[in-house]
Amino acid sequence: MSDLVRRAHTALFEHTSDGVLVLDLQYRLVEANAAAQRLLGESGDALRGRPISELLPQWTPPEPLSPEEPPREGEWVWHGTEKSPRHAHVLRVSCVPLPEGRVLVLRDMTAQAEVEASLRQQKEYYESLVLHSPVAMVTVNLRFNVVSWNPAAERLFGYTVREAKGRNLLRLVAGEGPIREEAEATARDALERGRVQLLTRRLRKDGTPIDVELLALPVMVEGERVGFIAIYHDLTELRRLHEQEVAHLRTIQSERERADQLLLNILPKPVADRLKNGQRIIVENFPDVTVLFADLVDFTRFAAQHSPPDVLQVLNMVFSIFDQLTDELGVEKVKTIGDAYMAVGGLSLPRSDHAEAMANLALAMRAEVLKLGDQLQIPLHLRIGLHSGPVTAGVISGKKFAYDLWGDTVNTASRMESHGVVDGIHLSEAVYERLRGRFRFQDQGLVPVKGKGPMRTWLLLGAQ
Known part of the structure; x- marks a missing residue:
């Protein structure tokens, strides 16, 4: 090995952010780099000669490895040593076989694990929100094929998840004719602008029309648009409730006018107004x-x-x-x-x-x-x-x-x-x-x- 390569190995050993532990065949510590000393909370002199079972008691050495075998990896939760107690950390340990011993590479995965846990939590929250949403929510790819179809979409359009998934959304809910032409124009508009909101009409599985408010929002992955989520608010019920409200207000107005007329039957209008x-x-x-x-x-x-x-x-x-x-x-x-x-x-x-x-x-x-x-x-x-x-x-x-x-x-x-x-x-x-x-x-x-x-x-x- 040339001096340049040897110096490169030494620099990598000392300055890498991963902890590196050099063990003999009895799994006793021969050397620990600076990152490993910070992680274990002790100096190199204090660590040398100690068995790995004392430093990483939760870690189980793999079966005997030959130098020709690839490194063995595993993740586990590490709570520190007696001399360096700390909050639980997630460590990824790579065990690299050598003729004279083993090299352990310790990578602290805590931050990544927290990010992954947060992403899982967000995913579960989103899925729960979509699952229990009272409005129809449909996810489509850029070809407008259905990726997800929530229960509210089943209730609104009449298709089950199995019937809808993978099919073109426009063929499902727009049929043919003027509604289909408007739906295709809306899809093109969504692709160009990235967001569309409008009052429109779609079709149920049985062919009956429904008035809806459509909101199409882009789905982004690492800054790249991969599809859309289409949110449909059923306006049929809203319009029914609105019509009921209008009729109720008319009744109130009629009763008010009737009461005013009764009042005018016994009082002059200026007095009644006062x-x-x-x-x-x-x-x-x-x-x-x-x-x-x-x-x-x-x-x-x-x-x-x-x-x-x-x-x-x-x-x-x-x-x-x-x-x-x-x-x-x-x-x-x-x-x-x-x-x-x-x-x-x-x-x-x-x-x-x-x-x-x-x-x-x-x-x-x-x-x-x-x-x-x-x-x-x-x-x-x-x-x-x-x-x-x-x-x-x-x-x-x-x-x-x-x-x-x-x-x-x-x-x-x-x-x-x-x-x-x-x-x-x-x-x-x-x-x-x-x-x-x-x-x-x-x-x-x-x-x-x-x-x-x-x-x-x-x-x-x-x-x-």
Whole structure:
């Protein structure tokens, strides 16, 4: 052996990162390099002459080896020596036979073992995730042949793992025709861009279509793309749930509108809006409005002669007409009291011509009731009273909401109705002064009014 080769062997012995132990035929230590001394935690002088069974008690020497045989290798967990206790290490031991003894090469595989364990753990985690995923997950190679097919894919597409594995994914779930053409275009797009996400349609084994969200992600090994994982979210169930949610929201909206309409049946819209916004105490003074009371004449006798459903039907028809008229004329219904109807102009919807609007309402109410009576062939007649002036308006809230008006104007309007004539529209002087010149009247002179004394009043006959 040349000096160069001998020096190279010596340098390799001293500077290699693997521990090297030179043993005689009795497996006693002859020499240990620097790496072996660090691993065993003792100097070369302390190690020389000691049996290997003391230094590596867990290691069993192989059967006798001849120098012609290849090295014997094995891995085992080493916990150190008594003089150098340490955490468990994984050692790979190579035993090289020599004519005069043996050479042991010790390679610490702990870091590699930890990496391999981590990779195994990640692989098991991934496989568990795929196995138990509620969404279909399919792994394909670059030719789009199926490599893995999870249970969710079986449930979604109807193919078992045995039926799907190794087959072309596009042939499995895209069939022929437009769906297949789109699937092939998507596959080309995935190859070019590496990632694709879209809403599309695929086919089950039985040929039925399913709407899915497809996410195709590349599978990389050492920086090189080797395939794709295709994740399919079944949109059929999501769309069914969405449709249920939309129907539920429509029902809620319908019920809300119904509740709003019921509220509007007893409250003016501005007041109802304030209540819905959380305001609970509503009391206001209005300096000038016109109040109307309308009463069905002798309706008590009609009610006594007819069944309750018939009576209720007639009242509903009359008051529905009145409600429509108030909406058309821009005035407000306040409430119904038995067979009487109360309305007001210029309250929540301020207007300077409230008296004229209420006069038009009274004329229309009278005409419509007479027409309805002719249609139903029953006696339907009204007494109507009007008065203008200040009122207090507010909501009485308890278990039920009630909107009402208070004040002398309300009482006077009620007296105008009760002191009126059948099919007559009885006006106070306050209303007459506001309407004079635009309507025709009949002067009633001084009329003794209960609680008020003599008042000059008029009957409204019609427009000029």
